[in-house]
Amino acid sequence: MNQDKNKTALQELNGIEQPDSLSKEALNKVLYQRKQQPTPETLVAQILEGNKTALSRAITLVESTQAAHQEKANSIIQSCLPKANRSIRIGITGVPGVGKSTFIEAFGKYLTSIGKKVAVLAIDPSSSISHGSILGDKTRMEELVKDENAYIRPSASGNTLGGVARKTRETIILCEAAGFDTIIIETVGVGQSETAVHSMVDFFLLLKIAGAGDELQGIKRGIMEMADAIIINKADGDNVAKAKLAKTEFNRALHLFPTKKSQWTPTVSTCSAYEKKGIEDVWETITKYINLVKDNGYFEENRRNQNQFWMMETINEQLKLDFYNHKQVMALLEQNKKALQNNEISPFAAALNLLEAYYSK
Structure with a gap:
């Protein structure tokens, strides 16, 4: 009788417990797969089969600036060239x-x-x-x-x-x-x-x-x-x-x-x-x-000229990266920037200082 008196229309009943929105098993599986780093040979084989996931992973390696990734990327590109x-x-x-x-x-x-x-x-x-x-x-x-x-x-x-x-x-x-x-x-x-x-x-x-x-x-x-x-x-x-x-x-x-x-x-x-x-x-x-x-015959001629152009562009890009990653250049760069801001040195003299430090390695 007392229990009936305590019940009201506003009383909240226990509903059905909702399942987790994310499966821990599925999450662990995805994380495990991401940790697995396929070899360049594996990626090349999958790319040649038309696997888009492998293609995306290879492109990520190509776009990376890490030395280890670049080494893998170069190997993949070299293997893919014949195709x-x-x-x-x-x-x-x-x-x-x-x-x-x-x-x-x-x-x-x-x-x-x-x-x-x-x-x-x-x-x-x-x-x-x-x-x-x-x-x-x-x-x-x-x-x-x-x-x-x-x-x-x-x-x-x-x-x-x-x-x-x-x-x-x-x-x-x-x-x-x-x-x-x-x-x-x-x-x-x-x-x-x-x-x-x-x-x-x-x-x-x-x-x-x-x-x-x-x-x-x-x-x-x-x-x-x-x-x-x-x-x-x-x-x-x-x-x-x-x-x-x-x-x-x-x-x-x-x-x-x-x-x-x-x-x-x-x-x-x-x-x-x-x-x-x-x-x-x-x-x-x-x-x-x-x-x-x-x-x-212009099609092949144009492709050959493009290959030469991109060889030179790759050299320029690599030299630029090598320059800015040079230890002495990195140490002197901020000093020269401050000197420029204080009008203590010209941009050309600052550039020569950095280049001299680079070539003295």
Whole structure:
């Protein structure tokens, strides 16, 4: 009787105990697998089988600055070289907001639909303050990332020229060895420094938008001169007429440039990545270009020149790292920085002091 009096409508009853949201067994299994460091030989074997996980682990080693990782990475790259150089490499650039990610997803999905295997190497800008990077391209390409015949690898640009990750060139080799026959490199933006991207691809694609004042850039050298094709994106809705006008303006501008060594005449076309219109025409243009340069011998000549360029770039990068990691340079660097701030020494004299310390090793 007393028990019934204590019961009220507001009394909380014991519910069903909720299970743990995280399985300790699964967590321990994941942690164990992460601790296991596969040998370079194991990674190479898995990469050649098309294993994306192994490919990602190998790229992580390539991007690492640790000496032990670099040794493994060099071994992996050397083993993968015989299976490389069997893809079409496409560089895609454009100003922020031009729709690069949307275009690449629509373009990539079209390529996989016709039997191609596509690897997207997306370069994300790094903050000059925090040095961090969002690396959100997989989120922005939500359909392509789920495609079995596609692979997306975002990398931070760091302080490298043109927003090209330091090891992008080596990453291309690994992707080719994994069986990807079309490599797309997305850059952070446009500018004179995009030469770095141009020097590692077979076809350079420049995305533009109409009505943004870009037409005036058509009479300037630099990025326009390097482009093999110009695509006016977002040619949909009220923008269709503007896109057609922009196409005419760019076509006129391209006639001012000298003939390319490839003997290819750059083309201008419109497309809507959002509505997936004009995407097929872009691939037809690239196919025509590849057929032309393979027939006239420019394709192989360009690849050889690119290899020489990246040999020199690798030497420059290694010398730079060696210089700043030199013990005497590291000890004198802060002293010279303070002397510069106090106007006690000129920048040129400070640089000579550091170089003398480096060469006296």
